[in-house]
Amino acid sequence: MRNIILTGFMGxxxxxxxxxxxxxxxxxFRDVDGLIVAQERRSINDIFTDSGEAYFRQxxxxxxxxxxxxxLLVVSTGGGAVVSGHNRRLMRGSGVVVNLTASPAVVLERxxxxxxxPLLKDEKGLEKIIAMLAEREPFYADADIRIDTTGKNVxxxxxxxxxxxxxxx
Numbered sequence: 001m002r003n004i005i006l007t008g009f010m011g012x013x014x015x016x017x018x019x020x021x022x023x024x025x026x027x028x029f030r031d032v033d034g035l036i037v038a039q040e041r042r043s044i045n046d047i048f049t050d051s052g053e054a055y056f057r058q059x060x061x062x063x064x065x066x067x068x069x070x071x072l073l074v075v076s077t078g079g080g081a082v083v084s085g086h087n088r089r090l091m092r093g094s095g096v097v098v099n100l101t102a103s104p105a106v107v108l109e110r111x112x113x114x115x116x117x118p119l120l121k122d123e124k125g126l127e128k129i130i131a132m133l134a135e136r137e138p139f140y141a142d143a144d145i146r147i148d149t150t151g152k153n154v155x156x157x158x159x160x161x162x163x164x165x166x167x168x169x
Contacts, residue, residue, distance in 0.1 A: 003095030004161075007082045007140060009133055012100040013149045013157060014076040017082075020051035020158045022074035030067050031076045036060060044078075052139045063089055068094035082139040092142075096169075098161055099143035103150045104129045145169050 004021065006014040015031055022029035033044060036059055042046055047056045060081055067075055068090050075095075081087050082099075091097050102110070107129050140146075145164045147156050 003068065003075060005068070005075045005077060005091045005095050005097050005162050006100060007077050007091070007097060007143060008100035009107060009129075009136065009140070010079040010081065011107040012102045013154060014100055016154045017100060017149070017157050017161070018074045018076040020154050020162060024158060024162065025072075025074065027072045027074050028070070029076070030070070032060060032063055032067060032077045032081065033076075035063050035067065036078075036129070039063065057084065061090075065089055080136070082142065083136060088139065088142055089117075096145065096165065097143040097144065098145045098147065098164075099130060099140045100145060100157070101140070101148045101150075103148075106150045107133075 002024075004027070006018050006021075008014050018031065019029050021027075036047070036056075037043060040059065042050070044056065045078065047059070057080070060078055061084060063086055064075075064081060067073070073095075077087075088097075104126055108126050111135075145161065147157055147160050147164075152160075158166070
């Protein structure tokens, strides 16, 4: 079976779902943001502050390309990784792309108290989330499977992904 790549806005459950999905499939789990932090030896906030978003996006692409050379992986991408056409081609070439969504209100609720999101660091309002989601929607839509995580627990989402995969989506 091919890799499974999880995309979606921050707060949609990529990491939580990815870990459980990997365990269920007997795959290895890889979190791109976590690998970036380990490689750079600094937080994503610090990377954005000290080196800028363009630098972060290049590192993200490099890490994603390296990770996707592996097999039998569930890969959680950063929320903005899909904006790059190159990244989307890498993902499509490596496996099944699963996009997780959630309503803007649920994203806001899930991110309450989370200061580790550089693009929402200064402005974490509903309007900002709605604007970012609208801007990224065409890129998120470029997925094999889309699942709304609003009102669902991690187990429900994993079960839904597994059912879709069994159907050959």
